[in-house]
Amino acid sequence: MPKKFVADFNVIQNTALNKTNFLIKIQTESKLPGILPGQFVNVEIKNSQEVFLRRPFSIFEVDYKLNTLAMIVKILGKGSEKLTNIRVGDTLSLVYPLGKHFTKPSASDKILLVGGGSGVAPMLFLAKESGLPKQQVDIILGARTQADHINVQHYSDFATLHYSSEDGSLGEKGFVTQHSVFTQNLKTYDKVYACGPDGMMKAVARQAKLAGVFCEVSLENLMACGFGVCLCCIEPTTKGNLCVCTDGPVFNINELKWQI
Amino acid sequence: MADLKVRLHDLEFKNPITLASGTCGFAREMAEFFDPALLGGFFLKGSTLKNRDGNEYPRMAETAAGMLNAVGLQNKGVDYFIENIYPEIKDYDTQLIMNVNGSTVEDYIELAEKVNELDKINAIELNISCPNVKEGGMAFGVTCPGAEMVTREVRKVYHKTLIVKLSPNVTDISEIAKAVERQGADAVSLVNTFLGMAIDAEKRVPKLSTITGGLSGPAIKPIALRMVWQVANAVKIPVVGIGGIMNATDAIEFMLAGASIVQVGTAIFKDPMIALKIVKGLDEYLDRHNIQSANNLIGSLQV
Numbered sequence: 001m002p003k004k005f006v007a008d009f010n011v012i013q014n015t016a017l018n019k020t021n022f023l024i025k026i027q028t029e030s031k032l033p034g035i036l037p038g039q040f041v042n043v044e045i046k047n048s049q050e051v052f053l054r055r056p057f058s059i060f061e062v063d064y065k066l067n068t069l070a071m072i073v074k075i076l077g078k079g080s081e082k083l084t085n086i087r088v089g090d091t092l093s094l095v096y097p098l099g100k101h102f103t104k105p106s107a108s109d110k111i112l113l114v115g116g117g118s119g120v121a122p123m124l125f126l127a128k129e130s131g132l133p134k135q136q137v138d139i140i141l142g143a144r145t146q147a148d149h150i151n152v153q154h155y156s157d158f159a160t161l162h163y164s165s166e167d168g169s170l171g172e173k174g175f176v177t178q179h180s181v182f183t184q185n186l187k188t189y190d191k192v193y194a195c196g197p198d199g200m201m202k203a204v205a206r207q208a209k210l211a212g213v214f215c216e217v218s219l220e221n222l223m224a225c226g227f228g229v230c231l232c233c234i235e236p237t238t239k240g241n242l243c244v245c246t247d248g249p250v251f252n253i254n255e256l257k258w259q260i
Numbered sequence: 261m262a263d264l265k266v267r268l269h270d271l272e273f274k275n276p277i278t279l280a281s282g283t284c285g286f287a288r289e290m291a292e293f294f295d296p297a298l299l300g301g302f303f304l305k306g307s308t309l310k311n312r313d314g315n316e317y318p319r320m321a322e323t324a325a326g327m328l329n330a331v332g333l334q335n336k337g338v339d340y341f342i343e344n345i346y347p348e349i350k351d352y353d354t355q356l357i358m359n360v361n362g363s364t365v366e367d368y369i370e371l372a373e374k375v376n377e378l379d380k381i382n383a384i385e386l387n388i389s390c391p392n393v394k395e396g397g398m399a400f401g402v403t404c405p406g407a408e409m410v411t412r413e414v415r416k417v418y419h420k421t422l423i424v425k426l427s428p429n430v431t432d433i434s435e436i437a438k439a440v441e442r443q444g445a446d447a448v449s450l451v452n453t454f455l456g457m458a459i460d461a462e463k464r465v466p467k468l469s470t471i472t473g474g475l476s477g478p479a480i481k482p483i484a485l486r487m488v489w490q491v492a493n494a495v496k497i498p499v500v501g502i503g504g505i506m507n508a509t510d511a512i513e514f515m516l517a518g519a520s521i522v523q524v525g526t527a528i529f530k531d532p533m534i535a536l537k538i539v540k541g542l543d544e545y546l547d548r549h550n551i552q553s554a555n556n557l558i559g560s561l562q563v
Contacts, residue, residue, distance in 0.1 A: 003292045006533045044530065052477060053322050053529060095532060224320050224327060225529040227292070229285040229305075231331045232320035241313050241334060246289075 004098065004227060005033070011090045012068065017150045021118055022084040023060070025070040026092050032069070035062050036101030037126035038218055038250040041071065042226035044093040045079045054095065055079040056223055056245075058195070060121035061128075069096075072150065074118035098226050099249050102193055102216055105130050109190040113139040113159070114176050114204050116196025117148065122218055123195055124152055127159040134159060138189075142176035142200065145169050177203040186211045194218070205253040206260040215253045219244045262546035263553040264539070266300075268498050268520045269421045269446040271382055273300035273355055276554055277511060277539045280502055280525030281306055281359035281385060281425075282331065286345045287352060293532045298539065301355030303385050303449075303523055304341075308361050309370055311337045315392060321458040321467035326477025326504070327526060328456050330470040332392045333361055338374050350380040357423070359385045363396035365413050372418040382420050386410065386445075389427030389452035391474045401427040401452075404439040415444035423500060426450040426491075428480075433487050434494035441495045449500035449523065450491060451484045476526040478504040485517055492518020492559055506534070508541020518559040 009026035017023050042054040061070040075081045086092065102122070105111050111130065115123035120141055127137050137159035143149045146169035155161060163171025164179045172179050177200075186192070186207060194204040195218040208215035221233040221244040228246035235244050236257045242248065253260075264275035274297075281303040284290050296302065314334025321328045335341075338360075349356060358375045362368035368386065375384050388401035388410055400406040411424055424440040426433055428451035437448045453474025458467040466472075484503020492499045501519025505511050506527045514522045527534045542554065551557060 002294065004532070006293065006531055050324065051322070052324070052326060093531075222318055222320055224322075224329070224526075225283075225532075227289060227532060229283055229289050230320070230329065230529060231282075231305075231314065231334050232318075232329060234314070234317055234319065234334070236317075240311075 004095065006093065006095050009069070009092045009094055011086050011088050011092055014084070014086055014088060017072065018147060020075045020148075021150055022073045023070060024073055024083070024086065025068055026094070027066065027068045030067070032062065032064055032067050033097060035059055035069070035097045037129050038101040038122050039097045039099050040249060041069065041094045041096040042098060042223070043083060045082050048078065048082050051079040051082060053224055054226060055083065056098070056226055058122040058218070059097070060125055062125075072118045072121040095226055099245055100247065102126050102218075102250050103191070105132060105191050107132070110136045110188060111138070111191045111193065112181070112186070112189040113137070114142070114182070114192065114194040114196070114200070115139065116142045116176060116200040119194075119196030119200075119218070120150055120152060121195075123193065124155050126193060127155060138162060138181055140164060140176045140179050140181055142179075142196070143170070175203060176200060177207055182207070186213060189213055191216070202258055202260050205256075205258060209253060209260060216250050217253060218249045219251060220249065262543055262551060264543060266520055266554050266558070268500065271355060271421050273521055275300045275539050275542070276515060276521040277535050277542065278303060278355070278521055278523050279528060279535055280523035281387070283525040283528045286341070287349050287356060288345070290532065291352070294536055297353035299354055299535050300521055301357060303357045303359055305335055306333050306359040306361045306387055306390065307335050307338045307341055307371065308333055309338055309367050311335070311340070316469040318467065318469055319473075321473070323456070323458060323475065323477070324479060326475055326479035328458055328468060328473035328475050329453070330392045330468045330473035332470070333390060333397075338371055342374065342378065346378060350378075355383070356381055357383045357385050359387050359425070361387045361390055361393070361397060363393070365410055367396065368410055368414050369417055372414045376418050376420065383423055384418060384420070385423045385425050385449055386414055387425045387452070389425050391427070391429065391453055391455045391472070392470060398427050398429065401436065402430050404435055407436050408439045408443045411440040411443035411445050421446045423447040423449050425452055427452050428483065428487055429455050434490045437491040437495045441497050445497060447498045447500060447520075448491060448495065449502055451480070451487055451503045454480055454483070476504065478506050480504045481510060485513055488514055488519050489517035489561070505538070508538045508545060511538050511542060512545055512557065515554070515557045516559070516561040518561070520558050
């Protein structure tokens with residue numbers, strides 16, 4: 001039985017969340033396989049002269065009853081820009097589900113999720129799927145300014161949401177690692193998870209390491225295949241060069257050779 | 261249903277569609293998508309004698325209708341393959357072909373001797389054309405004396421089907437093909453990637469850590485097709501066609517030009533199932549043209 005699939009999905013929603021982030025929801029006629037937070041899909045960008053390869057996106061939401069997937073697409077280049085022009089009713093080809101998922105927290109764990117920019121997607125998915133009571137789940141969502149934040153208020157059912165922005169226009173002023181929840185309570189968490197820009201994840205990892213707290217991050221290295229055959233997206237680790245697409249994208253910070 | 265079986269030297273392929281080395285892992289990665297028995301064969305990820313970490317990140321740059329790579333033969337070494345990977349894949353009902361790489365002639369010989377012992381590996385593809393390693397690799401494949409020497413020495417110790425993978429980064433690829441034929445190669449496969457380069461103009465830096473890398477994808481297809489046609493006309497041994505094959509028509513073109521089998525490579529990154537679609541498309545083409553056997557397609561270009 002196959003574990004990974006190439007399938008066409010129908011686009012059922014494409015909503016601008018702010019200037020650069022779009023929520024794209026897609027549906028398949030076949031039954032979805034099990035998908036866990038941290039895993040990703042590799043999406044074909046059709047009819048583009050400039051874009052040859054697929055583009056990877058974290059899975060944001062899964063609905064097994066309706067067989068839908070959602071992802072948050074941030075415009076970073078020509079591929080993602082083209083993708084955000086897709087219309088309801090269009091077809092999207094996916095290779096999925098790819099990559100390793102975040103370590104599932106145990107029932108007694110108190111967890112902290114840190115998401116920056118479109119990196120909030122897998123963090124919110126993890127919060128929802130963790131199965132933990134809301135009191136045990138904190139999320140810090142960071143962005144440059146209020147306008148860059150994505151409205152995810154409905155996730156307050158699953159976690160306590162905290163905001164930070166570099167200009168102070170939403171939540172506490174500063175980086176996610178300067179947020180009071182992070183600076184004052186870091187050691188009280190059993191597990192810390194982060195997804196977002198490299199600099200943000202490294203800052204989270206540095207503090208988590210100092211505090212001796214379990215920490216996983218989700219990397220975004222440039223990929224060609226997405227399923228472990230091209231060996232292009234490698235990350236140096238304690239086990240040698242590993243593929244971010246199959247050995248990751250989720251890595252424990254102790255495995256990485258980050259100079260932090 | 262036409263007969264899709266073809267031969268390459270003394271190897272039988274259930275169909276002429278195989279996957280190229282470096283784009284299909286060790287076949288087990290593809291088995292997560294489909295049954296490997298549906299394809300003619302798999303040219304496995306390039307192996308070296310010892311573990312190689314490969315080049316530094318970034319190793320890939322997307323280009324117009326293709327991509328550059330500079331992986332640099334990252335692999336855990338042939339002994340790791342024999343102990344840990346071979347047992348898992350050896351019973352796949354398809355042709356498994358080892359792609360072997362050395363820094364020195366001695367490396368190639370030792371590798372060939374080790375692979376010779378593996379019952380379920382019926383051929384090796386001698387890679388004298390990797391553009392992404394500092395020593396060996398393409399250095400052997402870009403001169404007739406270099407290509408001849410490696411082929412001659414490996415031929416002495418390897419007793420099954422010996423395929424030599426040629427570099428397109430030469431003045432006349434058919435001269436290299438003739439040189440390896442003289443030294444006992446049973447087949448040639450071509451082409452490996454074209455040496456290329458990509459620059460990030462905004463940052464004013466190369467896009468690859470190695471500055472240059474190998475270009476693959478549909479961008480190279482017309483050149484690869486021309487080279488396959490030239491080589492097929494220059495040698496008597498069979499030819500394996502490689503270079504930017506994206507669909508059944510591309511594969512058929514390579515066979516018309518003289519390829520006995522073809523390798524699909526970079527297209528797999530766009531669609532891991534593409535080779536199965538190509539098998540189906542080839543079958544339909546043969547039926548539509550009333551051609552009974554895929555064999556009849558090989559080199560049947562009318563000029």
